Amino acid sequence: MHNLAFDIAHLLAGGLVLISFMMLYQDRLYALLNIFALHAAVLAASVAWQAFIQNAPHLYVTAAIALVFKAIVIPVALHRIIKQLGIHRDIETAVSIGPTMLAGMGLVALSMVLMLRVTGAADPLAREDLAFALSVVLLGLLVMVTRRNAVSQVVGFMSLENGLVLAATGAKGMPLVVEISVAFSILIAFIVIGVFLFRIRERFDTVDVGALDEFRGERR
Amino acid sequence: MTAASDAVAWVLLIPICAAATLAALPGYRLTAGINILASLGTLLAALSLFVIERPQPGQYLLIDDLNIVFIVLNTFVGFTTSVFSASYIAHELETGRLTPGYLRFYHAMYQVMMFGMNLAFVSNNIGLMWVAVEIATLTTVLMVGIYRTHAALEAAWKYFILGSVGIALALFGTILVYMAALPVIGEGQDAMVWTVLISRAATFDPALLNVAFIFLLLGYGTKVGLAPLHAWLPDAHAEGPTPISAVLSGLLLNVALYAVLRFKILLAVNPDAISPGPLMVTMGLTSLLFAAFMLYRRRDIKRLFAYSSIEHMGIIVFAFGMGGPLANFAGLLHMVMHSLTKSGIFYAVGHIAQVKGTQRIANIRGLTETHPALGWSLVIGVVAIAGLPPLGIFMSEFLIVSSTFARQPLLAIPLVFGLLLAFGALILRLTSLAFGEPRGNAAPADASYLPMFAHFALVLTAGIYLPGPLVVWFQHVANLLG
Numbered sequence: 001m002h003n004l005a006f007d008i009a010h011l012l013a014g015g016l017v018l019i020s021f022m023m024l025y026q027d028r029l030y031a032l033l034n035i036f037a038l039h040a041a042v043l044a045a046s047v048a049w050q051a052f053i054q055n056a057p058h059l060y061v062t063a064a065i066a067l068v069f070k071a072i073v074i075p076v077a078l079h080r081i082i083k084q085l086g087i088h089r090d091i092e093t094a095v096s097i098g099p100t101m102l103a104g105m106g107l108v109a110l111s112m113v114l115m116l117r118v119t120g121a122a123d124p125l126a127r128e129d130l131a132f133a134l135s136v137v138l139l140g141l142l143v144m145v146t147r148r149n150a151v152s153q154v155v156g157f158m159s160l161e162n163g164l165v166l167a168a169t170g171a172k173g174m175p176l177v178v179e180i181s182v183a184f185s186i187l188i189a190f191i192v193i194g195v196f197l198f199r200i201r202e203r204f205d206t207v208d209v210g211a212l213d214e215f216r217g218e219r220r
Numbered sequence: 221m222t223a224a225s226d227a228v229a230w231v232l233l234i235p236i237c238a239a240a241t242l243a244a245l246p247g248y249r250l251t252a253g254i255n256i257l258a259s260l261g262t263l264l265a266a267l268s269l270f271v272i273e274r275p276q277p278g279q280y281l282l283i284d285d286l287n288i289v290f291i292v293l294n295t296f297v298g299f300t301t302s303v304f305s306a307s308y309i310a311h312e313l314e315t316g317r318l319t320p321g322y323l324r325f326y327h328a329m330y331q332v333m334m335f336g337m338n339l340a341f342v343s344n345n346i347g348l349m350w351v352a353v354e355i356a357t358l359t360t361v362l363m364v365g366i367y368r369t370h371a372a373l374e375a376a377w378k379y380f381i382l383g384s385v386g387i388a389l390a391l392f393g394t395i396l397v398y399m400a401a402l403p404v405i406g407e408g409q410d411a412m413v414w415t416v417l418i419s420r421a422a423t424f425d426p427a428l429l430n431v432a433f434i435f436l437l438l439g440y441g442t443k444v445g446l447a448p449l450h451a452w453l454p455d456a457h458a459e460g461p462t463p464i465s466a467v468l469s470g471l472l473l474n475v476a477l478y479a480v481l482r483f484k485i486l487l488a489v490n491p492d493a494i495s496p497g498p499l500m501v502t503m504g505l506t507s508l509l510f511a512a513f514m515l516y517r518r519r520d521i522k523r524l525f526a527y528s529s530i531e532h533m534g535i536i537v538f539a540f541g542m543g544g545p546l547a548n549f550a551g552l553l554h555m556v557m558h559s560l561t562k563s564g565i566f567y568a569v570g571h572i573a574q575v576k577g578t579q580r581i582a583n584i585r586g587l588t589e590t591h592p593a594l595g596w597s598l599v600i601g602v603v604a605i606a607g608l609p610p611l612g613i614f615m616s617e618f619l620i621v622s623s624t625f626a627r628q629p630l631l632a633i634p635l636v637f638g639l640l641l642a643f644g645a646l647i648l649r650l651t652s653l654a655f656g657e658p659r660g661n662a663a664p665a666d667a668s669y670l671p672m673f674a675h676f677a678l679v680l681t682a683g684i685y686l687p688g689p690l691v692v693w694f695q696h697v698a699n700l701l702g
Contacts, residue, residue: 118427122399130399137392141385153381160388167395173407174398175347 005053006125012046013132013166017108020139020159024104025097029082029151033075036155040070043162050129050169059169066165070158078151095146107138129170136163225275228283230265231291231338234258239331243324248313251327252306258331259295259302262338266295277415282344285697290478291341293556297470297563298334300671304567305330305463307668311574312461322366326461333359333467340475346394347412349479353390356475357383357443360468364460375455382452386442390479393435397486400428418486426492433496436483437503443476445530446537447507457526458579462570465522469529470563474555477533481540481701488702500541501631507534508638515645520579521569524649525562528605531642532558538635539620540701542627548698550619557612557679558605564675565601568594571667576660581649586658591665599654600676604683606646607639612682 019039026032044067051059095103111134119127140160144153168174238258245251269291274283309326312318318326336356343349361383365376394412401411404423410416421429442449457465484496511531518524536558539551572587572594573579587595604611617639624632 114431118425118431119399120427121403121425122428126399130396134392137388144381144385150377157381157384157388160385164388164391164395167392171395171399172402173411174395175409175412 005049009046009049009053009125010128012042012049013129013170015042016046016162016166017132017135017139020136020143020163021101021104023143023155023159024100024139024146027097029149030079032152032155033078033082036159037071037075039159039162040066040075043165044071046166047169054172056173062165062169066162070162074158078154082151094148100142100146104139104142107142108135111135111138123172126170126172130167133163133167133170136160136166139163225281227265227268227272228275228281228342231262231269231295231342232335234261234265235331235335235338239328239335242331243328246320246324248310248320248323251324252302252309255327255330256299256302256306259299259334262334263292263295263299266291266338277344277413279409279413280345280348281342282415283342284700285693286481286700287341287478289552289556289693289697290474291338293559294337294341294471294474295334297559298337298467300674301463301466301470301563301567302330304466304570304668304671305461307666308461308463308570308574311666315574317367318461326363326366329359329363330463333363333472337471337475341478344414345409345412346397346414346417346482349414349482350387350391350394353440353443353475353479354387356472357387360456360460360464360472363464364456366461367459369459371455372459375452375459379452379456382442382449386439386449388439389435389442390439393432393439393483396428396432396435397483400424400432414482414486418489421486421489422491424490424493426490426494429487429490429493433483433487433494434499437480437496437499440476440479441503444473444480444533444537445507446503447510447530447534450507450511450530453530454523454526457529458520458522462522462566462573465526466563466566466570469526469566470559473529473533474559477536477540477555480537484540485700485702497541497543500537502541504534504536504538504541505631505634505638507531508538508642509634510534512638512641512645515642516648518649519581521573521581521584521653522566522579524581524646525565525569525605528642528646529558529562531638532562532605535617535620535635535639542620542624542631543702544623544627545695545698546623547620547627548701549694550616550623552694552697552701553682554613554616554620557616557682560675561601561604561611561613561679564672564679565598565605567672567675568597568601571665572598575663575665578660581653583660584653585660586656587654590658590660590662593669594665594667595654597669597672597676599650600680601672602646602650604676604679606643606650610680610683612679615683615686 016039019035019042022035023032023039026035044063047059047063047066051057051063112131115131115134116127119130137160140156140163143156143159147153147156235258238254242251242254245254269283269288309318309323313323333356336352336359340349340352340356343352361376361380364379365372398411401417401424403425404420405411405416438449445453457468487493487496507530511527511534514527515524515531518527536551536555539547539554572584575591576584578584587598604613607613607617621632621636624635
């Protein structure tokens, strides 16, 4: 039974890394959002499984938040924003897909080498969870730096947060305060983002961050 | 409940209650008054921490010799900034840059930000500390974007993205610290309580602690504005309202620095972990040199002083990285002096930019002739921040340089080089700003000089004479820092 529990946790966390890779090569906003919803759903499953094997019922709350909020509410809201802004065309990736995928592989290798080496003493489940979580965090960062569009940067940031939640739930018995606060901060972050997107719409009629660069005070 | 835990509670309760009240109340005079009163109340509560008996460290809150310094500095500058902000905001309302609705939002956010920063200082739980830093970050993001101009939105967006990434890395580091503590302390709340962590840190897994510290340094270092991660800082300072620039430079950078210091102490306890010193020295020196060069090319007055903040945070991180009683003492002193001086400068700059209607350095000239009080205040402030005697920053910089010479003479060369470079840039800009043929609007300024004068008076006093008890206190804290 222990082995099965381990394998399923491994499968779900590994799946999360794989879905992070899928985000890297999406060149349409809608597709990116759908993949993100999938990402959040897998995260919810992974957290729920951790709750089950660690016998920690409070983690179900985190799982529920991930499922309802990140897999459903946010993608739907962002869908609407995209439709309102009329930007459901291509994403302008700053770096082309090939190099991005290679960089992604490099980052995953890096996090595996790093985390597996330093966590030798920890229990194997937490170890691998942490290694996968770091991969997801780094891939989220990669999504953020390879996109120029504000919406896809936000999606990259949220997938990064998913990695953090994975890490927090993998650490056995981490107090509830942190999970709630993570969820809470995501909420605030989302409000901030929402406000921003609408303001950006008001002022620029574009959400391309590159366009914002031109308004820098010093480039004259 | 004892008087002590009451005082701690007040430091947190006053800002949060004031925020709720201010969000509901209309009217400029009333809300600005309440903002000042609430900040004063918080300051008094913070000062009372000195005299009353300390509460036992709990699971969430902690008062010790280190954080009292930070809390009192924080609430003091918070109070003077609220006084400055009242007159600054009045002008912004007149010119129509802020609407009454946004004013309400501004005051409420100001108090929430003070709450976040105070919470970060008093928290005994590394998770809670992280949440508090995030609250402070998000509120400042909203305030930076409050003018809703192109530039302000871009600055806020950049700050938000970089700040969030930084804070995400810091959370990962926090989780790793918990993982390191897990085998020793066991599951649950205790493994995140700082006082418990520090008492058991010697037996933590050093490899995990090392990686955790790297993440924490990068994460919170982004918020300190250390060199490769500083990109948000100049924009956020230049485009937001000036009271927020003052608070960002004077206080928020300290909050992040405080978090780094806490974890540095934790690492120092473990004999097998890497020593955090060299990392901090490298980042500090990089920031100092980079910012010193960047100072020469600034055309915007608020951006100029934002880069000067990067420079000084570099010096402070360098000093704490060197470690040892003398360098730590100098670092602490420098931090206090920088907070006071830089916020004082921003008060002056805020009024100057309002009077002249521009932030471009080229369009501001001869201030000492047209606006003697503002002009000479700026002269004193810049002379102080550039590190000339007899002001406080000269003393702390002198201590840092001399302790570096005594221990690592080679490191002193880039340090002194950076200091001189920055000095040159600031004096160069100052001469064109303060002297020469007056240019721009010469109408009298409707300014509140008191906060500015109070800050500079303190800096001057500290440069000439440091009271004995204060020196003893700082020495004690410097020893704590290891």
